[in-house]
Amino acid sequence: MIPRLRTPDSTLRFLAQGYTFVRRQARSVGTDAFRTRLMLRPVVCLYGAEAAGFFYGGGRFSRAGALPLSVVHLLQDAGSVQTLEGAAHDHRKLMFLAARREEQIELLLEAFRDEWAEAAERWQRLPEVDLYRESVGVLARSATRWAGLEPASEWLADTLSTMVDRAAAVGPLNWAARTKRLRAERWAREVVEEIREGRRTLPEDALARTIAEHLDLDGRLLPAEVAAVELLNILRPTVAVARFIVFAALALHHHPEWAGRVAADADDRLHFAQEVRRFYPFFPVIGGVATRDLEFRGERLREGQWVLLDLFGTNRDERSWPQPERFDPDRFAGWDGNPDTLVPQGAGDAAHGHRCPGETATVALVVEATRLLTTSLEYRVPPQDLRIGLRRMPALTVDDFTITEVRARGRSSAGSG
Ligand code: HEM
DSSP states (O other), X not given: OOOBOSSSOOHHHHHHHGGGHHHHHHHHTTSSEEEEEETTEEEEEEOSHHHHHHHHSTTOEEOTTOSOHHHHHHHOOTTSGGGOOHHHHHXXXXXXXXXXXXXXXXXXXXXXXXXXXXXXHHXXXXXXXXXXXXXXXHHHHXXXXXXXXXXXXXXXXXHHHHHHHTTTOOTHHHHHHXXXXXXXXXXXXXXXXXXXXXXXXXXXXXXXXXHHTOBOTTSSBOOHHXXXXXXXXXXXXXXXXXXXXXXXXXXXXXXXXXXXXXXXXXXXXXXHHHHHHHHSOSOOEEEEEESSOEEETTEEEOTTOEEEEEHHHHHTOTTTSSSTTSOXXXXXXXXXXXXXXXXXXXXXXXXXXXXXXXXXXXHHHHHHHHHHHHHTEEEEOOSOOOOBOTTSSSOXXXXXXXXXXXEETTSOOTTOO
């Protein structure tokens, strides 16, 4: 039985409770699934590994019409992989799977190390460093190099991060971000056309070339504007990893006992990065629309039913994670790898239901950033408000995460901590 909340519409409560909305409401009715309305539209909200398995298995949910348009325009766009289902989706997805290959991850990490080293030189001359902004720049330049292009300019870096920062904004902030996005789409389209017309020569396995030359199911090149959107679909989320870099630095600040371990041991680094992705908030929920009549725990969900799976709540579900509110990387030493329990980038196993092709790259980047934060730099974290507001989506610390007195590790660094 999926109970219905008593309030006729929960939109205001969702905005007030943010990441905690689904779990709090579910608990108020004593279960992990409930019916309500959001923006007057009937919705079923769920969390937990069982719900994640149901949501990601068997092609039960499509993403079309599953998110508000203001979000769709910044994170996706017409004809992009997110809007496809079935065979068309599987075929387009193959193009993105290149991003998961080991040699591609190595290319990305090489560019990232390089860009980090160059930025870190500059940080040492600055009175203070905004770690989020700087990570955005480092990642944007790494992602464009990874794709086979010149390092991103400042406006491109800023635009790619704004698409994610403003995803949940409505009104003028959202419109301004869309205007920026349109300029980025024009830039990406130009890149695609240059590659196709031979005005840009890229190595064969460069991701921008893979996208520009990809043939759709009908054997034709993608329309240039769709290929442009897909190029942004690699660059934008790679830049979004900046949030996890800040959260890794925040975790090191709150749990300094981990610094030595992650500096020295690759397994500890991986467990730390996984715990960062589990513990800290990123996308609160993922939406889907039932592709046919379905049954969940004996209850009928009709075709077209809108469903929200709580990603944050599933990551913090005590049925999968003992003491979920504790930051404890060691929990990953014995993790069974169930992809429906750790879901910051969606659930489902990589070969079937899982949709984000960038999870391997994300984990690799967070691991590497953790290594660089603890082995290449010394810095101070001056007093600032480092709480994470769970109403702001996507979340970040209240104040920018600022670091000062940055020094290369090993050099004389009077007074640095
Ligand atoms: C900050 C790290 C990231 C987070 C939190 C994240 C999260 C997500 C989520 C929640 C989805 C939707 C899954 C669904 O519809 O079920 C998704 C899809 C996607 N992600 Fe990621 N992602 C990240 C990094 C990346 C990276 C680095 C790339 C590319 C290299 C990437 C490329 C994509 C693409 C192309 C899709 C759409 C796939 C489809 O609809 O089939 N993501 N991501």
